[in-house]
Amino acid sequence: MTNAGLIIDPGWIHYGNYSYENGKELFQEIQGRGLTAVVAGSDMIAAGLIKEAARNGVKVPDQLSIIGIDGSIIDEIVTPELTTVSQDFFKMGTASVDNLLDDDQSLFIPTKIVERASVKDLN
Secondary structure: OOOOOOOOOOOHHHOHHHHHHHHHHHHHOOOOOOOOOEEEOOOHHHHHHHHHHHOOOOOOOOOOOOEEOOOOOOOHHOOOEEEEEEHHHHHHHHOOOOOOOHHHHHHOEEEEEEEEOOOOOOO
16 A cells, blocks of 8 residues: 555554454444445454444445455355455465475465455446
């Protein structure tokens, strides 16, 4: 964001425990701030955000776009289906073990964005 000339407000960053309940609590914290999009630290947080948004009459993605990070099965269970940054957990585990055995190895695991219905199309 900094490279794009955007100012990062520290108030935009929330810390939690990556749980569904944390997502529901986060929605209550951010409600009324005029946000139009949230990138959650996990798919479970995003699922909690979606659930709490619906419970409060906020339409995802029309009023609030939500992106998760993981690429878990929950992405296809929630409504609307969750857009996510998908990670290969098997490769992450293998690379972690390899790194423990060889300290010189870099831990870069490619990710990909899987577009579904939780993000508003602005085109």
